[in-house]
Amino acid sequence: MTTTNNLEIPALLTKLETELKSLIQARALENPLMIGIHSGGVWVAEELHQRLKIKEPLALMDISFYRDDFSQLGMHPKVKPSHLPAHMEGRDIILIDDVFYTGRTIRAALNEIFDYGRPNKVILGVLIERDGRQIPLQPDCKGCSITMPKGQRIKLTGPSPLDIHIQSFTTEKSAA
Amino acid sequence: MKNLQLNTEGKLKHFLSIEGLSKEVLTEILDTAESFSSMSEQKVKKVPLLRGKTIVILFFENSTRTRTTFELAATRLSADVLTMNIATSATSKGESLLDTIRNLEAMHVDMFVVRHAISGSGHFIAQNAAPHISVINAGDGQHAHPTQAMLDMFTIRQYKHSFDNLKVAIIGDILHSRVARSQIQALNTLGTQEVRVIAPKTLLPSHVETLGVTAFNCIEEGLKDVDVIIMLRLQKERMTSALLPNEREYFKCFGLTEERLKLAKSNAIVMHPGPINRGVEIESSIADGPQSVILQQVSNGIAVRMAIMSLTLQSNGETL
Numbered sequence: 001m002t003t004t005n006n007l008e009i010p011a012l013l014t015k016l017e018t019e020l021k022s023l024i025q026a027r028a029l030e031n032p033l034m035i036g037i038h039s040g041g042v043w044v045a046e047e048l049h050q051r052l053k054i055k056e057p058l059a060l061m062d063i064s065f066y067r068d069d070f071s072q073l074g075m076h077p078k079v080k081p082s083h084l085p086a087h088m089e090g091r092d093i094i095l096i097d098d099v100f101y102t103g104r105t106i107r108a109a110l111n112e113i114f115d116y117g118r119p120n121k122v123i124l125g126v127l128i129e130r131d132g133r134q135i136p137l138q139p140d141c142k143g144c145s146i147t148m149p150k151g152q153r154i155k156l157t158g159p160s161p162l163d164i165h166i167q168s169f170t171t172e173k174s175a176a
Numbered sequence: 177m178k179n180l181q182l183n184t185e186g187k188l189k190h191f192l193s194i195e196g197l198s199k200e201v202l203t204e205i206l207d208t209a210e211s212f213s214s215m216s217e218q219k220v221k222k223v224p225l226l227r228g229k230t231i232v233i234l235f236f237e238n239s240t241r242t243r244t245t246f247e248l249a250a251t252r253l254s255a256d257v258l259t260m261n262i263a264t265s266a267t268s269k270g271e272s273l274l275d276t277i278r279n280l281e282a283m284h285v286d287m288f289v290v291r292h293a294i295s296g297s298g299h300f301i302a303q304n305a306a307p308h309i310s311v312i313n314a315g316d317g318q319h320a321h322p323t324q325a326m327l328d329m330f331t332i333r334q335y336k337h338s339f340d341n342l343k344v345a346i347i348g349d350i351l352h353s354r355v356a357r358s359q360i361q362a363l364n365t366l367g368t369q370e371v372r373v374i375a376p377k378t379l380l381p382s383h384v385e386t387l388g389v390t391a392f393n394c395i396e397e398g399l400k401d402v403d404v405i406i407m408l409r410l411q412k413e414r415m416t417s418a419l420l421p422n423e424r425e426y427f428k429c430f431g432l433t434e435e436r437l438k439l440a441k442s443n444a445i446v447m448h449p450g451p452i453n454r455g456v457e458i459e460s461s462i463a464d465g466p467q468s469v470i471l472q473q474v475s476n477g478i479a480v481r482m483a484i485m486s487l488t489l490q491s492n493g494e495t496l
Binding site: 082116 | 207210215217218220222223224225486487490
């Protein structure tokens, strides 16, 4: 396991914060609800929720029950409950994750959100976007974009301090 | 000997009996159920985990609670559910059961949840069903009722956190109770300090101690300092000879009264798998009282059955 030298979390957070700020303005998001995706996304969202002075309490989401690889990988142990407000209908939502890779996590998160109601607008912010997109979804705001070899994955550890780790894995399945 | 319940990788494929399952497997079920239990408090009580799977709930014996919680568990996992209540006599086993299974198999189902009056029927179906099908035993004769035992373990863990230092007393018709048999196995596998059974001699199996319990014929002695009290229903429908003088006499000697409850630890919980015979095995005020967790058991039944259904069906994915 190696820690990358060129990815500095404070700089990534500031860049993501700036991008989000201007997009919230450009899209005219009203009283937005921020949702962090468990676990890394929640840590990033906690930081951004403070910085962007969002009034509505931070919502959390664990998308394990909405994953599309249950029949290949089976159950995830110890799934945390999602904490979403009862009324998502017509809301403006800022969805936050740590790493955007295949896009499948975001697909699952959107499905869960839509189970709760029809949101008005959803924007997606991620700390790091890496190559390897598999479905037509992409982040609106990001701290950086990187290219990585296929056999590696990037993982955020935290919550304090937040740190980035590059891991090598053997099977393609475990990356999902 | 190979355990029919586990696949080649040691994962749960069928859930037929607590016997032969390790502490790790039981703990995995409890942990998974914990994930599902928080779901029932959410606005949307449904996840797409088993979408596209077909689950047949096959009940050859009557039940309300078990059947409905299985149905709810399956629908909350987004499976398609077919419930069949098949009244049958004890003589029409063998061929007819197998024929029913073959017909349902032809409809490409993924799971059978079976309740049957004959012990071993779950094993029989698991041995004869197509390889992709999982079987869950929802009660077979006097043999086992493992999902009830697991929801009881889940409830105990919820209130007492660990099994290590617990004294648990099971009171009532141990002889006819498939619930008691499964509970005793689960409590011992999970490392409970002491498991007691309290019953008149006529309602205890012979050599009951070999199951890993201490037997008491006096309820006052048996209740002393226990953390958990599990009451059992008098199974009149399974009593074929005069085992008890009458219900009043039984309540006088073995009914749980306020007075007797004081003998247990002050924070002891009172459980009952239902349906309750008020005034026969338990005083009404206890069943509705602050130490009763009977309705919590029912709620937990859904989460535990969701866990067992998703864990058994996940092992089938490996062959895809």
